[in-house]
Amino acid sequence: MHLEYTITELPAIATKILETSTSKNILFFGEMGSGKTTLIKEIVKQLGVHDTVSSPTFSIVNEYMSDDDQTVFHFDFYRIENEQEAFEIGLDEYFEKNAWCLAEWPENVKNLLPLNRTEIHITILDMDTRKLIIK
Ligand SMILES: Nc1ncnc2c1ncn2[C@@H]1O[C@H](COP(=O)(O)OP(=O)(O)O)[C@@H](O)[C@H]1O
Numbered sequence: 001m002h003l004e005y006t007i008t009e010l011p012a013i014a015t016k017i018l019e020t021s022t023s024k025n026i027l028f029f030g031e032m033g034s035g036k037t038t039l040i041k042e043i044v045k046q047l048g049v050h051d052t053v054s055s056p057t058f059s060i061v062n063e064y065m066s067d068d069d070q071t072v073f074h075f076d077f078y079r080i081e082n083e084q085e086a087f088e089i090g091l092d093e094y095f096e097k098n099a100w101c102l103a104e105w106p107e108n109v110k111n112l113l114p115l116n117r118t119e120i121h122i123t124i125l126d127m128d129t130r131k132l133i134i135k
């Protein structure tokens with residue numbers, strides 16, 4: 001599915017992703033500034049999380065709890081040095097927990113990604129517009 005959107009359409013896009021994803025492991029591909037964090041924040045909000053969501057810049061993963069006690073993990077593999085680092089935090093187990101796992105820069109841990117997953121590919125069309133493909 002292909003979708004084009006501006007920031008004002010972001011809530012609808014997040015809803016669409018939650019409705020269509022057949023997996024709770026959702027991987028977000030796209031260059032720096034394409035809007036992975038922005039979109040994940042909206043998805044986390046729609047899952048019923050009220051914590052402040054910030055990009056996990058200083059750690060690989062942030063954990064949130066929703067109103068109805070669903071666990072949400074937000075990964076950012078941008079700064080990871082090598083896959084061993086992700087392996088050591090038990091990344092494979094996170095993906096098996098049946099929790100929401102929303103990951104930025106999944107290409108940096110490509111050998112550790114679960115088969116059970118939805119891929120979101122974002123490209124920048126212009127300053128305000130993004131194109132997204134759900135796989
Ligand atoms: N349609 C859009 N969707 C998401 N972000 C957008 C959009 N249009 C403009 N932006 C801007 O692009 C930037 C995306 O940043 P961010 O979400 O941190 O990207 P990433 O996590 O992919 O590096 C933000 O400053 C946001 O306001």
Ligand SMILES: [Mg+2]
Nearest residue numbers: 036037055104
């Ligand atoms: Mg980001």
